[in-house]
Amino acid sequence: xxxxxxxxxxxxxxDSHDRxxxxxxxxxxxxxxxxxxxxxxxxxxxIAEAALQEDVDVVGISILxxxxxxxxxxxxxxxxxxxxxDVLVVVGGIIPPDDVPFLLExxxxxxxxxxxxxxxxxxxxxxxxxKVRA
Amino acid sequence: xxxxxxxxxxxxxxxxTTTISxxxxxxxxxxxxxxxxxxxxxxxxxxxxxxxxxxYPTMYRGRRWTMREFSGFGTAEQTNxxxxxxxxxxxxxxxxxxxxxxxxxxxxxxPMALGEVGKLGVAIDSLRDxxxxxxxxxxxxxxxxxxxxxxAAILWAMYLVVAExxxxxxxxxxxxxxxxxxxxxxxxxxYVFPPxxxxxxxxxxxxxxxxxxxxxxxxxxxxxxxxxxGSTAVQELAFTLADxxxxxxxxxxxxxxxxxxxxxxxxxxxxxxxxxxxxxxxxAARRIWAHVMRDEFGAKxxxxxxxxFHTQTAGVSLTAQxxxxxxxxxxxQALAAVLGGTQSLxxxxxxxxxxxxxxxxxxxxxxxxxxxxxxxxxxxTIDPLAGSYxxxxxxNQMEAGAKDYFRRIxxxxxxxxAIEKQFFQxxxxxxxxxYQREVQAGRRVIVGVNRYQVDEPISIPLxxxxxxxxxxxIKRVQEVRRTRDNTEVRSRLAALRDAARGSGNLxxxxxxxxRAYATLGEIMDTLREVxxxxxxxxxx
Numbered sequence: 006x007x008x009x010x011x012x013x014x015x016x017x018x019x020d021s022h023d024r025x026x027x028x029x030x031x032x033x034x035x036x037x038x039x040x041x042x043x044x045x046x047x048x049x050x051x052i053a054e055a056a057l058q059e060d061v062d063v064v065g066i067s068i069l070x071x072x073x074x075x076x077x078x079x080x081x082x083x084x085x086x087x088x089x090x091d092v093l094v095v096v097g098g099i100i101p102p103d104d105v106p107f108l109l110e111x112x113x114x115x116x117x118x119x120x121x122x123x124x125x126x127x128x129x130x131x132x133x134x135x136k137v138r139a
Numbered sequence: 140x141x142x143x144x145x146x147x148x149x150x151x152x153x154x155x156t157t158t159i160s161x162x163x164x165x166x167x168x169x170x171x172x173x174x175x176x177x178x179x180x181x182x183x184x185x186x187x188x189x190x191x192x193x194x195y196p197t198m199y200r201g202r203r204w205t206m207r208e209f210s211g212f213g214t215a216e217q218t219n220x221x222x223x224x225x226x227x228x229x230x231x232x233x234x235x236x237x238x239x240x241x242x243x244x245x246x247x248x249x250p251m252a253l254g255e256v257g258k259l260g261v262a263i264d265s266l267r268d269x270x271x272x273x274x275x276x277x278x279x280x281x282x283x284x285x286x287x288x289x290x291a292a293i294l295w296a297m298y299l300v301v302a303e304x305x306x307x308x309x310x311x312x313x314x315x316x317x318x319x320x321x322x323x324x325x326x327x328x329x330y331v332f333p334p335x336x337x338x339x340x341x342x343x344x345x346x347x348x349x350x351x352x353x354x355x356x357x358x359x360x361x362x363x364x365x366x367x368x369g370s371t372a373v374q375e376l377a378f379t380l381a382d383x384x385x386x387x388x389x390x391x392x393x394x395x396x397x398x399x400x401x402x403x404x405x406x407x408x409x410x411x412x413x414x415x416x417x418x419x420x421x422x423a424a425r426r427i428w429a430h431v432m433r434d435e436f437g438a439k440x441x442x443x444x445x446x447x448f449h450t451q452t453a454g455v456s457l458t459a460q461x462x463x464x465x466x467x468x469x470x471x472q473a474l475a476a477v478l479g480g481t482q483s484l485x486x487x488x489x490x491x492x493x494x495x496x497x498x499x500x501x502x503x504x505x506x507x508x509x510x511x512x513x514x515x516x517x518x519x520t521i522d523p524l525a526g527s528y529x530x531x532x533x534x535n536q537m538e539a540g541a542k543d544y545f546r547r548i549x550x551x552x553x554x555x556x557a558i559e560k561q562f563f564q565x566x567x568x569x570x571x572x573x574y575q576r577e578v579q580a581g582r583r584v585i586v587g588v589n590r591y592q593v594d595e596p597i598s599i600p601l602x603x604x605x606x607x608x609x610x611x612x613i614k615r616v617q618e619v620r621r622t623r624d625n626t627e628v629r630s631r632l633a634a635l636r637d638a639a640r641g642s643g644n645l646x647x648x649x650x651x652x653x654r655a656y657a658t659l660g661e662i663m664d665t666l667r668e669v670x671x672x673x674x675x676x677x678x679x
Contacts, residue, residue: 014679019239019255021328024368024455027568027679028575044677045328046243046251070239071495071604075254101494102597119459119492120588122579 010038010134011061015052016045017080020070025097029065032123033130049076053083056092062134065126069098074107081112093133097121154582159413160371161573162536168528176531181426185521189429191422191534192522193480194445199518203231205483206508207284209451211236211260212495213608215271218261221498222276228502229509232483233276233283233314236260237294242329244290244663247612256609259495260286264616265658269297270304279307283314284359284449284483289331291318292340292646293662296653299352315356315405315449318344321382321554324675325563327364331663334555336670340645341386342393345400347646356405358386359449365563366409367455369571372416375409376537377544378563380427385554387436397436401443405482410472411453417472418524419533421479424448427538450476451485457492461587462599465489470507477511478524484508494601561678568679616658623656631655632665639669 014030016023023045034040041059043052056064064084066077077096084092096108097117105116114133117126157163165172183189186196195201208230210221222233237260240252246264247256256262263269273283278301287294295316302312320337323330330337341358348357362370362379370378383404390400406424410417428446432438452472457465466489473486486504488496496504512518524530551557558564577583584590635648652662 018253019243019245019251021239021242023328024571028369028572030679031568031572032575040679042677042679044675048251070255071258072239072254075606099493101601101603103601119457120585123575124579 007138010063010130011041011059012038012063012065012130013041013043013052013056013059013061014065014067015043015047015055015080016067017047017049017052017076018068018070018072019046020068020072021045022069022098023067025069026067029067029097029123029126033065033127036127038130049079049083052080053087053089056084056089057087061092062137063093063095063130066094066096067098068096068100071099073098073100074104077108077113078111085112091137093130093137095126095129097126152580152582153584154577158372158416159411159574159583160373160416160570162371162373162416162533162540164533168532170528172528172532181531182525188433188441188444190425190445192525194425194447194482198480198521199477199512200521203512203518204477204481205232205282206230206505206512207232207234207449207483207485208501208505209234209236209286209485210501211238212602213257213261213604214611215261215263215268217257219272219274219276222272224498225501225505226276226281228505230505233281234485235272235283235285237285237287238262239329241294241659242287242289244293244331244659244667246616246658246660247609248616249660252609254609256612257604262608262612263294263297263659264612265619265656266297266300266653267615267619267656269294269301273298273301277307278302278305279311284317285314286317288317288320288323288327288329289337290659290663291316292344292649293653293659295344295355296646296650300650300653309352310354312352313354315359316344317361317407318358319361319382321385321558322361322364322379324558324673325365325378325382326368326370326567327361328675330673330675332666332670333673334558336666337673338389342389342395343644343646345390345403346393346395346644348403349395349399353403355403357400357403359405359407360386361407363407363409363451365567366411366453368567369574370567371570372411372413372420373537373540374544374566374570376420376424376427377541379406379408380424380431380541381545381548381554383428384431384435387432391436397432397438398440398443401432401436401438402440402445406446406448408448408450408481409453410450410476412456412468412472414471414475415530415533416537417475418479419530419537421448421450421476421481422522422530422534423537423541425480426534427541447482449483449485450479450481452476452487454487454491457487457489458585458587459492459597461593462489462492462597464587465492466503466507469504470511473507473511474517477517480522490599490601493597493599495604497600497602499600561676564675564678619656619658627655628652628657628661632657632661635662636665636669639666
């Protein structure tokens with residue numbers, strides 16, 4: 006049987022807004038994925054380390070604090086350093102439209118802003134993982 | 140789904156039989172819905188028990204609500220300029236947003252502060268920043284609300300020292316510190332210390348305020364963040380008032396006279412989309428609180444019975460799509476708060492699903508309040524919806540729902556045990572997830588998101604806080620550490636450490652540390668050493 010998709014839902018920095026992270030985590034679990042939630046106040050290093058330890062296919066970063074331009078690229082870099090280049094990185098939260106290309110250029114696969122449907126997030130992840138495993 | 144009606148032009152099945160919170164509502168309310176209704180007992184006149192109609196006899200005829208726009212970004216200089224701009228545009232009270240490092244008690248050069256400095260609020264590291272923040276703003280002529288919780292006592296001490304330096308005596312200083320740690324554990328997550336020492340600090344501020352700063356609201360018991368985290372209206376009402384009761388119990392347990400500190404307790408509610416449900420919530424809050432304070436806690440001073448509250452429109456209801464539509468949402472939400480008798484109001488800016496508010500966006504938000512206050516006429520008659528079969532029935536429904544939760548919380552052993560059992564957190568997460576599924580199924584409409592979408596780029600100017608703020612802030616805090624009397628700082632922090640190990644009121648040693656320019660991070664680290672830190676399990 007094929008291994009279930011494993012997702013790390015991560016809250017980097019000091020951001021305390023966790024409604025979106027929890028809703029997405031539940032939606033991914035209900036879609037049949039295995040979801041690990043880091044909890045709050047995680048450094049980029051801690052998040053990358055957790056991705057390694059938990060052997061995940063996907064890291065979902067939730068950030069509403071405005072620190073995305075600093076923290077997200079660090080997570081991506083750290084994942085690469087740990088040899089996790091094919092782990093899918095997606096971002097959700099409050100991201101001004103002008104910052105989206107900045108994140109995409111630095112290795113983020115997609116940014117899901119306010120109003121995103123969890124069904125779209127599930128579909129995006131499933132499609133990616135199928136491609137990687139094919 | 141049973142009981143739903145098909146409406147609208149699409150194929151969606153929109154739920155018209157329940158409120159956004161899932162409370163069942165009928166298409167028509169009649170006298171039978173208010174059987175047993177007793178005007179004197181259930182409503183009373185405004186300014187009279189049980190205050191359902193409002194906390195003051197003349198309400199907005201006597202004084203308008205305070206227009207208070209929550210502001211803070213970048214450095215103290217930038218936020219000071221925003222404060223002055225808002226005052227010049229007719230704002231009547233200040234409200235300070237602090238950045239995450241400040242909220243969590245880290246200095247701007249702490250490794251955890253990386254990328255966060257000045258982003259979601261103003262960065263305050265020491266008294267020096269606070270002096271700049273209120274430079275040129277006479278603290279006897281404006282009241283200031285500060286959204287600060289775990290380090291509330293410290294930021295309040297900084298504010299009081301600034302007043303002192305301006306020559307303003309503390310009994311002339313008015314304002315509010317949020318100082319509500321229970322809802323941090325429940326929903327907002329900016330806790331630092333475990334519950335017990337956190338509650339001690341809060342009671343210290345009650346005691347200190349009663350003696351020295353009589354016009355200060357020493358707490359703003361907040362439902363706002365509970366609602367933003369996804370709760371229903373009834374949960375917001377119930378959890379907030381349950382928290383309020385817990386603070387009163389702790390104050391009484393300290394040996395304080397309830398009538399000495401209870402008049403300075405204030406509240407803070409959300410104004411969400413479901414118009415009548417929100418109005419009913421505010422009315423029910425006043426009635427429940429009056430009864431609780433008089434009948435359960437035996438308060439005799441009529442001011443102890445008042446549920447005075449601030450309201451903020453629902454940030455979470457704002458859409459990134461077609462952001463101009465948010466002006467309309469905010470108008471309706473603000474109208475509900477005014478019809479519900481709020482004492483002060485923050486209206487969100489249309490761009491807040493994308494960034495912190497730009498100057499133009501916040502001006503429109505302030506104008507929204509001014510239009511409601513000065514053009515619409517709604518403020519000229521007190522509690523105009525009283526006697527409406529629907530509004531009174533809904534008010535009763537809200538009250539019954541809240542009391543049901545009070546019983547469940549009691550069964551769990553009270554608020555703090557319920558927090559430790561993750562009761563509130565699970566209830567809220569459940570409600571948030573249910574709402575998300577309802578939106579995705581089309582049972583709840585969000586205009587521009589699941590209906591009436593347009594495919595167009597978002598083109599409103601957004602405020603940006605650049606990374607240079609962190610560098611400037613680090614420079615300043617390091618300069619403060621270099622130029623102050625460090626022997627004095629060490630001795631003040633040592634005195635604070637000793638006091639924290641004992642049982643005395645910590646406001647006094649905190650004030651001394653602040654005066655010596657000890658930084659927020661240093662003071663918080665001193666308390667962390669004694670109190671430890673609280674960690675919540677990552678459940679979802």
